[in-house]
Amino acid sequence: MGRSLNLKHGVVELAHGSGGRASALLTKELFLPALANAELCKADDGAVFAVEAGRLVVSTDSHVISPLFFPGGDIGSLSVFGSVNDVAVMGAKPQHLTAGFILEEGYPLADLKRIAESMGQAAKACGVSVIAADTKVVKRGEADDVFITTTCIGLMPEGLNLDASNIQSGDQVLISGSMGEHGAAVLASREDLGLHAAIESDSQPVHGLVNALLNSGAKIHFMRDPTRGGVATVLNEVVNMAGKGIKMDEQVLPVREPVRAVSELLGLDPLYFACEGRVVVICAAADAEQTLKVMQAHPAGLGSVNIGEVVDGLPHLTVRNSWGGERIVNMLAGDQLPRIC
Amino acid sequence: MGRSLNLKHGVVELAHGSGGRASALLTKELFLPALANAELCKADDGAVFAVEAGRLVVSTDSHVISPLFFPGGDIGSLSVFGSVNDVAVMGAKPQHLTAGFILEEGYPLADLKRIAESMGQAAKACGVSVIAADTKVVKRGEADDVFITTTCIGLMPEGLNLDASNIQSGDQVLISGSMGEHGAAVLASREDLGLHAAIESDSQPVHGLVNALLNSGAKIHFMRDPTRGGVATVLNEVVNMAGKGIKMDEQVLPVREPVRAVSELLGLDPLYFACEGRVVVICAAADAEQTLKVMQAHPAGLGSVNIGEVVDGLPHLTVRNSWGGERIVNMLAGDQLPRIC
Secondary structure, three states: OOOOOOOOOOEOOHHHHOOOHHHHHHHHHHHHHHHOOHHHHOOOOOEEEEEOOEEEEEEEEEEOOOOOEEOOEEHHHHHHHHHHHHHHOOOOEEEEEEEEEEEEOOOEHHHHHHHHHHHHHHHHHHOOEEEEEEEEEEOOOOEOOEEEEEEEEEEEOOOOOOOHHHOOOOOEEEEOOOOOHHHHHHHHHHHOOOOHHHOOOOOOOOHHHHHHHHHOOOOEEEEEOOOOOHHHHHHHHHHHHHOOEEEEEHHHOOOOHHHHHHHHHHOOOHHHOOOOOOOEEEEOHHHHHHHHHHHHOOHHHOOOEEEEEEEOOOOOEEEEOOOOOEEEOOOOOOOOOOOOO | OOOOOOOOOOEOOHHHHOOOHHHHHHHHHHHHHHHOOHHHHOOOOOEEEEEOOEEEEEEEEEEOOOOOEEOOEEHHHHHHHHHHHHHHOOOOEEEEEEEEEEEEOOOEHHHHHHHHHHHHHHHHHHOOEEEEEEEEEEOOOOEOOEEEEEEEEEEEOOOOOOOHHHOOOOOEEEEOOOOOHHHHHHHHHHHOOOOHHHOOOOOOOOHHHHHHHHHOOOOEEEEEOOOOOHHHHHHHHHHHHHOOEEEEEHHHOOOOHHHHHHHHHHOOOHHHOOOOOOOEEEEOHHHHHHHHHHHHOOHHHOOOEEEEEEEOOOOOEEEEOOOOOEEEOOOOOOOOOOOOO
16 A cells, blocks of 8 residues: 555555555545545544524435446435435425445445545535545455445424425325436446436435425425335325325326336336435425426426325325226335335 | 234345335334334434534444444444444534444344344433434345444534644543453454453443543543544544654553453554544543543443553654553554454
């Protein structure tokens, strides 16, 4: 090991996780320039930040996506957006981020640098700072390249409560854009379906869209990002929490053509494909039109549509097809899409 | 997959990480009973908690220790104490914890249950709650059993500042107990040195000891837990941050006999062995005796001793042996002890 990292041809070594000089070098020459901010530079065991009296929101996600680089994103930006979006859809303003890296011995430092830089850019775009981090290295074969666990802390506006208990019969279900592009993009690149170019992940931050919604005075009852398990899974969680049904019309569900092609090739329903840059918004019927307009006016919500309605009855998600037939869309037992995020 | 988990003979399946029904089952039947608290039960994407105006501390650590169960602890309790202790030694009161689990397909659910229960008990002992969590599953061979990343959030007492800039020449260096038992216990059990019974990890929470110190009115300048890289690494960080030297006397360094035996068998210096339940405290010489008494009066500090002194001069850690010879103890380039925490 030299006195500085070989960022061009070097690889992750066990020593980089030792806590000794090699660890310090990795932090100083790779992570700090990419993620740089004053708190992280202090190299204390923890980071200190000031708060006003109020409520905070915290969310954590481990990211194990494969491949690490996919059309429209990479594990670096995804690990930032993942936790930031979870906090944002609670109605909170994301503020601070922590990151825990688990690295496999032998992973190229040049690629790790790209990932860290992508994280830094994503954090900047979200207005959050990575204030604390940790790196562990395991031997070849004991992990698969890079896993990143992020935790986001956000500030909850006073009096806001986007609990599922707000949901009423008659409420409308809106989504901020087309469905399943993240899942389809990852699957297509993994399975080498020859559809690479056609599909990009929708991976993006939604805090700005949420902020625009809250500032518009729209009376939102509930929000959630339909990540792992897709829109079908999120809406199944909603019907269970709210004790009501949701009805959707298949013809209005926004699924782009290449996503539909992937789903047909693989025999999978795009309703279960993960999104990583969409929000499902539930609001009173009287407010739906205005809320949709606000969403459509934001860059992250241009493709927003109304996809369904909350109804009395059994807590089922049902979809009506073009012939008028209705089917219940259950939560899947498990899916065939490991490592989608 | 059945309608409930087979906690006796079942194993982790890819479906348990899908976000679908299998995931929900794992959360409901394994994690919630072990970690139970009101916030985690809400199954929102994030957890909400109230704060007063002031300063918070956040720290994150990924845990990849091998073996998962070792004499004196396991990855569950270790992952709690690890982050709790990092927050505590900043002078803050640990309050909330998040956990990200990365599980390898095929890992026995019975063992995962033991780990989760150990986490729950550890959290209770530390007065913290696991308020948000996430689980991902990767295929066999893509991870090694179980990795856990925890993030701890704590409350910083008003006006407290335990920055390295407080450190003055003449300050005394105290440690709350004997050195290197965690590292030695893990190494001994891994290498099958036939010393299993003799060494238990010192893995324990130190928040109570820190609290007792702060409440005693002792004027602490700096604290740190000597984990990965041990006392030598922490004190090397200190001399670099403070721009001063530290001198220690080898004869007073508290190393138990079986730890010394392991270090001699493996040709390693116990000064670099990780502790997971010790605190290094730096205070003014005039306060050292009283501070040591407070430490020795706490169950987590019974073996506290004064091990060194801050001195003017080059930022080196030096140790004087019994013949009066002095050697510089550097930060290691990297060590041969991967996956020690």
